Amino acid sequence: MINFNGKVLEGNTILSIQNRGYAYGDGLFETIKVVNGKILFWEDHYFRLMASMRIMRMEIPMNFTMEYLEDEIRKTIEANNLSNRSTRIKLQVHRNEGGLYTPETNNISFIISVKSISQDFYSLNDDFYEVDLFKDYYVSPSLLSTLKTNNKVLNVVGSIYAKENNLNNCLLLNTNKHVVEALNGNVFLVKGNTIKTAPLADGCLKGVMRTQLLNTIKAIPEYELVEDSISPFEIQKADEMFITNVIVGIQPVTKYRKKVFANELSKLLLQKLNVKIRLG
Template sequence: MINFNGTIQDSKSILSSNNRGFAYGDALFETIKTSYGKILFWEDHYFRLMASMRILRMEIPMHFNMEFLESEIKNTLAANGLTDASARVKLTVFRNEGGLYLPDTNDNSFIIDVKPLNSDFYLVSEDHYEVDLFKDYYISPSLLSTLKTNNKVLNVVGSIYAKENNLHNCLTLNTNKNVVEALNGNVFVVKGNVIKTAPLSDGCLKGIMRKQLIEIITEIPEYELIEESISAFELQKADEIFISNAIVGIQPVSKYRKKTFTSTVSKLLIQKLNVKIRLS
């Protein structure tokens, strides 16, 4: 069951051929983890969504406040029997039907879809995880690239490429040939006591987990966090590479081409991340 504009209903009766998210990618989404009814980092997700709606010139209804959407997410979890479990929530907002490239309205609708997750806490996987660069297409270093919109064709094609080449993920490049992010999250590169991640100006997603990790790292005196462009050459020299997103938390990379990596920093950060969640 999904939540469509506050009504719990079957998912099969929603999509119209005139849906602007389907027809033009005129939609935004938030992927959120919940644990036993608690919405993790909800305030950050909400404010990112509101900022993104303003950038796309969507009308934000007066009732579209944090409390309203939180209530609708919890209603959807309850309708699917996921209040006492961990779940993946996808909150999609799309401009209402009408018009071609130029919409007839800036009003919008929302859909909330939920699915169960196996893990209640963030864990660091010890499994082999190999990545390489995806160089068929490039990300534009612009503000739109930092938004979580339905325009994810590069990520889809890159995911197919990864599967065809027996990779677990790929790292994407922008038009300046800098490493921007992974197909499903932000990238952090560790060398010595320096932890580097790409700046938003390079076109990386304004990730919620990226934000949490930056806050955690800046409070650890042994490490220095730098938001700076990452060259592909740096990957070969790194001690550790990890990927972050709101569902997995931290995914260590074990191999990039012929280079293998440790996961020491990943393990440290995942512990601090779980403590942050318990205290929030």
């Protein structure tokens, strides 16, 4: 069952070919983790969605409050009999039909879908995990590239490339040849006591887990946090590298070309993240 504009519908509805999210990528989405009814980092997700809608010049409905959307998410989970399970929520917003490139309206509709997942709180996955650069296409650094829009063709093609080359993931470069993110999350490098991640100005996604970790790292006095451009050459010199998103939390990278990484900081940050979730 899905939730379409507040109505729970049996099965999946077939979208019109005029749907602007489908026809023009004129849509946004949030991927949200819910653990036994607890929506993780909901405030961050909500305010990112509202900011993204404003940037996309979408009309935000008067009833689109944090409480309203939270209730709709819970209603969808209950309708799918998943209240006692951990779930992956996809909240999609698209501009309503009408027009070509120029829309006839800025009003929106939303869809909430839910899928059961096995992992509750975050745990360290220390299995072999290899990445490399994806250099066929590049991210154009701009405010739009920081949004979670329906236009993810670069990530799709990059994922196919990774599969064809037996890689677990790929690192995306921007047009200045700086590493900005992975195919499915933000990237952090560790060298000594310095933790580095790409700045939003380089075009990386404004990830919710990225935000959580920035705040967590700032509270650890023995580490220095740096938001600055990452050269591919820096990866070879790093002690540790990990990828972050709200579903897996922190994914340590074990290998990049001939470089093998440790995962000590990943363990520490995961522990702090889980404590924060339980206390929150």
